[in-house]
Amino acid sequence: MLSDYLEQLETTKADFLKKISNLDQDQLSWSPSEDKWSIDQVIHHLVLAEQATLIYMNKKIQAADSMKVEKFKSRRNLLTLQIFFGFPLKWKVPETFIQPKSTFSNEELKKEWAAVREELKQFIEKNAGETLDMNIFRHPLAGRMNMQNTLQFMKLHIKHHSKQVDRIARAGNFSDVLN
Numbered sequence: 791m792l793s794d795y796l797e798q799l800e801t802t803k804a805d806f807l808k809k810i811s812n813l814d815q816d817q818l819s820w821s822p823s824e825d826k827w828s829i830d831q832v833i834h835h836l837v838l839a840e841q842a843t844l845i846y847m848n849k850k851i852q853a854a855d856s857m858k859v860e861k862f863k864s865r866r867n868l869l870t871l872q873i874f875f876g877f878p879l880k881w882k883v884p885e886t887f888i889q890p891k892s893t894f895s896n897e898e899l900k901k902e903w904a905a906v907r908e909e910l911k912q913f914i915e916k917n918a919g920e921t922l923d924m925n926i927f928r929h930p931l932a933g934r935m936n937m938q939n940t941l942q943f944m945k946l947h948i949k950h951h952s953k954q955v956d957r958i959a960r961a962g963n964f965s966d967v968l969n
Contacts, residue, residue, distance in 0.1 A: 791938070792914055792918050792937060792938060792941065795938055795941040795942060795945075796910075796911065796914060796941060798941075798942075798945055799941050799944055799945045799948075800907070802945045802948045802949060803903070803907070803948060805952075806948050806951075806952050806955075807900065808969050809952065809955065809968050809969050810829055810896075810955060810968065810969075811969055812967045812968070812969060813829065813959075813964065813967055813968070815895065815896060817829070817959075817962065817964050817967065818830045818896045819893055820958070820962045820964075821958075822958060822961040822962065826958070827890060827954070827958070828893075828958065829955050829958055829959075830890075830893060830894065830895075830896055830899060831890035831893075832890075832951050832954055832955060832958070833896070833899045833900075833903065834890035834894060834899055835888060835889070835890045835951070836903065836947065836948060836951060837899060837902050837903045837906055838888040838889075838890065839888045839944075839947060840903070840906045840907070840910065840944060841906050842888050843910075843927055843940065843944065844906065844909055844910055844913060846927060846928065847913060847926050847927055847940070848913065850926050850927070851913075851917055851926065860925055860934070861923060861936065863925070863933070863934065865939060867929065867932040867933040867934060867935050867939070868932070868935055868939040868942055868943060870931070870932040870933075871929065871931070871932045871943055871946060872946060874931070874932075875946050875947075875949070875950045914937065918937065923936050923937075924936060924937075926940065927940040927943075929943060955968070956968070
């Protein structure tokens with residue numbers, strides 16, 4: 791069951807990376823202004839967010855006995871995020887540790903993302919049975935979610951930032967290069 795959600799997450803990531811595959815490094819590192827992210831910074835944020843999610847889940851799994859199973863609450867919390875992501879609103883990144891801090895090459899970012907995703911797959915393979923329904927992740931805005939809804943959130947997060955990539959490319963007059 792989780793394998794379907796993981797496959798959807800992988801497809802969403804592949805679509806995201808395909809979208810930007812024709813951009814050169816100058817376009818990937820171009821930022822509309824000093825306080826706006828470049829496309830590579832968006833990717834770095836996605837990598838950091840997935841790393842932070844994995845770190846949190848690894849910590850929570852140590853206390854699996856105390857985790858609750860609240861499917862309705864988990865689903866409601868995901869719905870909250872779906873509503874927020876449905877609006878063209880922007881909000882500040884809630885945690886400083888998922889703010890992109892420096893510039894990396896696009897190739898470095900893709901390698902890092904692949905490594906984090908592999909760790910996520912291994913975590914799921916190892917723990918899926920005991921954590922399937924437990925609220926193993928806590929989103930800073932929406933609250934706790936089970937594994938299935940966490941994977942759906944991660945997919946929504948990539949799609950949300952895909953729209954940001956569109957805005958950056960339009961501002962830089964290179965949206966015609968996006969796939």
